[in-house]
Amino acid sequence: MKAPLFLLAAFALAAPAPGQEASMDPGTVGSPEVTATALPPVELSVAVDKAEVTISDQLTYTVEVTAEPGIDPELPEFGEDLGGFRLVDMGAEGPTLLDGRRRWKRWYTLAADLVGTYVLPEMTVPYKDASGDRGQVKAPRIFVEVKTVLEPGTKDIRDLKAPEALPSSPWPIILLAGAAVLLIGVGVAVVLVVRRRRRRPQPPVPPHEQALEAMRRLGRQQLLEKGEVQRFFFELSEIFRFYLERRFSILAVESTTEELLPRLLGLAELPAPVRERTEEFLRQSDLIKFAKTVYELDELRRLAELSYQIVTETTPRASEQEGRG
Template sequence: MQRRMRGWTWIGGPLLVVLGLLHAGGHPARAQSEPRVEARVSAESVKIGERFTLTLVAARAADRDVMFPGVDAGSAVFGDLHAVRRGAVRTRRPSTARRVDSVAYEVTTFALDSARVPVLPVRLASGGDTTVVGTPPQTVPVVSVVGPDAEALRTPAALIPFPRPAWAWGLLALLTAAALGGGAYGWWRWRTRDEEAPDETESEHPYEAASARLRRLERRHPSGDEAAKAFYVDLTEALRVYLVRRVGVRALEQTTAEVVAALRRRPEVRDATIRRLQAVLEQADLVKFADAQPSPAESRSVLEEAQAVLDALEATRCRDDAQATDDTPSSA
């Protein structure tokens, strides 16, 4: 019996070691396929108004594209940090299956005691799918700029009173009366103009307003990086405002994927129109968030496609309005 137990121990020991190595070896491979993002701050502590560097690093599979936040994202993305400028995206390939991208932001802060660095969103795109991965939040200490002799500081003394001449009071009264009179006249003129002519923005049809904004974009030449971003921001805003006013989709506060999902829940909107709108919005996202630089010819093509999508959406709405009008007498 003891000899049999020694045989099982001799065979089972190496077998358990091999199984343990196989089980442990699966985790690094799976961990390497998952994306990892992190935010790095160049200083352990900063002063108020001092500029320092915030670096975002994204490690992911080589077949996925990365989109970092724009420098104009504001406090909604950067929290207590104010982004001044953004550098170019740097890429290195540790292996054929992995790629590491990084981008550096020159930032500053005016927070007291500590600056909050929130979860910074990094978009990863693969085919038609987009995944948002956030960096861990962190806090940067903000040191005081008051010197070590702060205890010797004193409050300012009271000002020495000087008599003011009488003509200064008269001039001040005259200027005050003129300002009040001018303000009253301006208010009266504004009220009169408001009563005579209605607000053109509110009275203008959503389709006409969106088409007018797209026509104004035809005169622009988005040849540079900033010009291209401004061009595509205005283009997508025209479409999103139309979707809010005419279709009832909260497109101004939704991502491209959320807008597409909301339209798919509306059976009256055709799938072909939704796919064309998705292509326009995704092309604009690449320019705004991934620093894509299309040629002026490509931008004109996207603008023409945006107008075609707008025409298709308006035709659907007009058809539904006409059908609703025809159904009203029959239901009565």
């Protein structure tokens, strides 16, 4: 069995300073000793964990962005153009700190229903630096081959058998003909049903279901018990803000708390008590993430439970969901 093949593409738009030459790898035999060039302000990489899959397989598509402090990349929504794939699941991490740079990560679980060559489209991430100048980084498209699950050498069409002698009575022929017509009718009906189901778009996962499941997965990691408090609240805050953005159609993931709170005030469907608890969670999370404020374990668990309660209490009612649909 072939080992999984990983495809990784990383592109960043960053030009060297005037007069500066691109550095060579000091570890290359016989290469001159030169100084290493600085990292670009924003780096984008995309990858799939398998280059070849079968119809019964799923693959994971990963997007990772790193940026210097003060730069705000605008990660695009992935889902409108899947290159023919079906979206099964998705998740997000970050921003986290890695070697003095901010890091965002998105992952998507995809599946294919038909055999063929699929192309995940090119991705572009615009950004704005601290001085207000805008730029963008790109990652190329990725090709994935979807193959059949039939074993090698298997024949779809069997060889013809020798003709058999017809019976003297016509009734066996009539019964066989009737059974054949019935089987053909059933086969046509099955094909039509399968085609309709394949053409029917998969309904998106509701924001509250996606957020609650992501919170449960994060809780099972037991990061608070392991002392990884900052990492826990970075990921929990990202999940919570992503929920607010999808649930209320406001910009939340890439906004600061001070930018987000006025937008919450304008939401008629967000009661004042829930809005106050939302503000409490956002501000306390910021203190833990950036000011490294120390809380007792019970208080940390209470804040985590508070985010879970807010999502539960703001879940749309059935009538509201039907109205939106």
